[in-house]
Amino acid sequence: MSQLPHAQRRSPWLQAGTVLFWLLYGATLLAAGGWLISNIRQIDPQHRAVVMRLGAIERVQDSGLLLAWPNPIEQVVMIPSAQQVLSYHVSALLRSDQARAADQRASSYEEDGDALAGSGYLLTGDAGVVQLDLTLSYQITQPRAFVTQAEHVLPALSRLAERSAVAVAASRDLDTILVARPELVSAGSNAAERREQLRGDLVQAINQRLARLQQQGAGLGIEITRVDVQASLPDNAVSAFNAVLTARQQADKRVADAHTAAEKRLQQANQSADSIRQQATARANEEVASASVDTADIIALAKALDNGSDPDMLQRIYRTRMPALLSRADAVTTVTPSAEARLLLQGGNP
Numbered sequence: 001m002s003q004l005p006h007a008q009r010r011s012p013w014l015q016a017g018t019v020l021f022w023l024l025y026g027a028t029l030l031a032a033g034g035w036l037i038s039n040i041r042q043i044d045p046q047h048r049a050v051v052m053r054l055g056a057i058e059r060v061q062d063s064g065l066l067l068a069w070p071n072p073i074e075q076v077v078m079i080p081s082a083q084q085v086l087s088y089h090v091s092a093l094l095r096s097d098q099a100r101a102a103d104q105r106a107s108s109y110e111e112d113g114d115a116l117a118g119s120g121y122l123l124t125g126d127a128g129v130v131q132l133d134l135t136l137s138y139q140i141t142q143p144r145a146f147v148t149q150a151e152h153v154l155p156a157l158s159r160l161a162e163r164s165a166v167a168v169a170a171s172r173d174l175d176t177i178l179v180a181r182p183e184l185v186s187a188g189s190n191a192a193e194r195r196e197q198l199r200g201d202l203v204q205a206i207n208q209r210l211a212r213l214q215q216q217g218a219g220l221g222i223e224i225t226r227v228d229v230q231a232s233l234p235d236n237a238v239s240a241f242n243a244v245l246t247a248r249q250q251a252d253k254r255v256a257d258a259h260t261a262a263e264k265r266l267q268q269a270n271q272s273a274d275s276i277r278q279q280a281t282a283r284a285n286e287e288v289a290s291a292s293v294d295t296a297d298i299i300a301l302a303k304a305l306d307n308g309s310d311p312d313m314l315q316r317i318y319r320t321r322m323p324a325l326l327s328r329a330d331a332v333t334t335v336t337p338s339a340e341a342r343l344l345l346q347g348g349n350p
Helices: 012-036 097-105 143-148 150-170 182-186 191-215 235-294 296-307 313-326
Strands: 041-043 047-053 056-061 064-066 074-080 086-090 129-140 222-232 331-335 342-346
Touching: 041 047, 047 143, 056 143, 074 143, 086 150, 129 150, 143 150, 150 191, 191 222, 235 296, 296 313
Parallel strands: none
Antiparallel strands: 041 064, 047 056, 047 074, 086 129, 129 222, 331 342
């Protein structure tokens, strides 16, 4: 019986081990290739890449194709682009949960202390109390400093915003922060303009503190672009202010109603006066016209007698008027001045 070839004399276990070796070898090559290209990626326009080589910042790359060595040789940290605006809500200026719970209990703060009673409130320049709810909008201007201070950026920003808010509030009175007394605005003061300037002053104050940190070598790598402020009064003061405003509004409404009623009465009086004046004028015109008609003959007779233009006019008027007068009389007695005789004429019924 002839001998089998050497390849056919290998055991199945040996063949299986060979196959497994080549599979592991191929998987290793694939893993090595994936590891080598793990930091080769496309950076979108909304982000930037900060490349750190062995823990030190090597370079900053904007959008585009990024070529970097794999971890742990080079690490890639993605941050927002320079044009992207980020927002951060400063919760340190708000009233604490413990203080709000004490407010709900409606109890005094003797047990909790004055610090809890004033938690979340700022003192204004005129000894007023106000609460500021700040939302900061910022941009990353220095990627290296931002990545270096990564975990400290937001806590430090919160403290800077809190200190700036305290300083800005102390430099203003209550009416330039919120409308505590609306009559000041209606009186033409510049309180509304100064209230709008509050945002700009907060932006400037925070950026100045960020600049000082940068000069000290501890910059955060960010810049504040906008501060949204929502000012409010303490809850106890809100009800008092609302009561005052309600009373003022009611008083203004009553004054307005009184002005309206007075104006209406004035209009009615003017209308009545105009009507009376027109009626009197019309009646006077009628009486003047009637008097003119009644006196027309007398005036014409007087002119005729003065001028001698119509000597018979008196006789005509006598003959015209006397029958009407005699017709109204029961009896008429005529007397001749030159004689003593009397003539009685029977008159008609009136």
